[in-house]
Amino acid sequence: MGKQSQSLLTAEEVIKLNNDFKKYRLSIPCPTGTCKAISMAPNGFAPHQQPKQPRFKCRTCSKGNVTAATMQKMINKIALEGQQQHPPPADLEMEHETTNHDPTSSQFSTETLHYIINELNSQKEQIERHETVFEELCKTKEKLEEATRRINELEQIEQNLRQQLEEKEQQKEQQDTNFPPLRPTLQGDNIQNSMASNWAHHIRKAAARVFQYPTNTHGFQYVYLPSRARIPVGKMRGTLRRFGIDNSQILDIQYPARQTIGLLVHNDFTSILLEQLAERNIHPVPFDPLDSKNIHDQKYENEPLSKRQEIAHELRSTRAKRAITFIRPPIKFAVARDFHTKGWISVDDLKAILATNWVHRDEPEELAKNFQSDDELDDFMETDHQTNQKGQNKRTYSERGTSPTN
Structure with a gap:
């Protein structure tokens, strides 16, 4: 203690x-x-x-x-x-000693009081300076923290903008890969008119065929595909159009048997059609319209094989002649000759078709007759797309349903 x-x-x-x-x-x-x-x-x-x-x-x-x-x-x-x-002055020391002996004494000289007051003022000024510096340091710290926060925000914004820019560049590169750049036009070239379109290209190509010999693959054929249901011709053409297939090359659409659809095309267009269909995993099916097995009408079920084969040939001929009636000239004449070569229509049917009067809107009647008998124009495959499609759409489901194999 x-x-x-x-x-x-x-x-x-x-x-x-x-x-x-x-x-x-x-x-x-x-x-x-x-x-x-x-x-x-x-x-x-x-x-x-x-x-x-x-x-x-x-x-x-x-x-x-x-x-x-x-x-x-x-x-x-x-x-x-x-x-x-x-x-301190001498009298302050003396007074200080006196104060130590007598703590209650408060008698100081004037000089000592002035000294004390000056010291206090000096300390006060020093304290005020320190406080001012401290306040300035606090404000500087706050500004530094605010600046740091703003820098972090700007860095985040910059990072987001860089990421968006990279994504747009990747999308642009992908678009450039999928769609090759357009051919730059030469200085002084005029604006290309409608003759630069793909359709005009087909027209020019078709016109050039007039001055060419028929190709070795000249002819027509049906491409048979599987079909879940019998869709109207107009709706089926709309489906083919969505596939990117040129409907002007599809001369006829028919349903020769159950779950089977046939597309009549030129031999030169067959490979293009099959490639476009293969891109959508659609492949042709083997089908022989002259095979008696494709007659599904029960009233012919007990007929002998020779009779059923004759009926199949008649049905094939009926469908061929019906298809020709919906094909516009001059293509119908080339199709008729090809069907006759295949044995689908008779000579009398071919003569009746070739004897059909066809006058072009820009050509006299005599020139149209010469055009009918000219075999070198059978390879003229191109015609007006809209008019041909309008004629094809007239074929309805009821017209196809009259055949026993439809």
């Missing part, structure tokens, strides 16, 4: 310590000596001590637990060093 009581400050000393601490708090270094900061702060009171003994700590590192007696010694040391740098 004796050692502890010697380390405790009296109530008057505690009051003086608090006043001295306020005066020298910006000059008291951290007692730990690690952070080298000069920022001490009160840290409450020691428990179970009377009078209450204040404690202190470093505000920067939050370390140290300085007792009141230790803090008083540190303040005295700082005050002593300050007096050595700025020694």
Whole structure:
């Protein structure tokens, strides 16, 4: 108890310590000596001590637990060093000694009061400067944090924009791969008219065939495909159009048997048609319209094989003649000759078809007759797409349903 009581400050000393601490708090270094900061702060009171003994700590590192007696010694040391740098006048020393002998004495000389006032003003100015610097540092810290936050936002925006730019470049590269660039027009070229279209290309190609010999593959054939149901001709042509197939090359559409559809095309167009259908996993099926097995009408079920083969030939001939009636000239004449060569129609049927009057809207009647008898024009395959399709669409399901094999 004796050692502890010697380390405790009296109530008057505690009051003086608090006043001295306020005066020298910006000059008291951290007692730990690690952070080298000069920022001490009160840290409450020691428990179970009377009078209450204040404690202190470093505000920067939050370390140290300085007792009141230790803090008083540190303040005295700082005050002593300050007096050595700025020694007070002689009368202040004398008065100070008198004050030590008589703490209640308050009689000081005028010079001593001026000295104290100047020192207090100096400390006040220093404190104010420190507070101003501290406020500026706080504001600078806030601005730095705001600038850092804004920089992070801008970096995120830049990253998003770069990602969007990369995606657009990839899409552009993919489009350039799928769609090759257009041929650059030469300087001074006029704007291309409708003759530059694909349809006009077919017209020019068809016109050029007039001055060419028929090809070795000249002729027509039916491409037979599987069909789940009997779709009207107009709807079927719409389906083929969605597949990218040129309907002007499909001269006839018929259903010769159950779940089977036949497309009449020129031999030169057959490979193109099969490629377009194969892209959609549609493949032709083997079908012989002259085979008696394809007669599904029950009334012919008990007929002999020779009779059934004759009926199959008649049905083939009926379908061929019906198809020719819906094909516009001059293609119908070439198709009729090809069907006669295959034995699908008779000579009399061919003569009746070739005797049909056909007058072109831009040609006289005599020239049209010559055009009918000219065999070299049988390979003239192209005709007006819209008119040909309109004639094909007139064929209805009811017209096809009259045949026993339909």
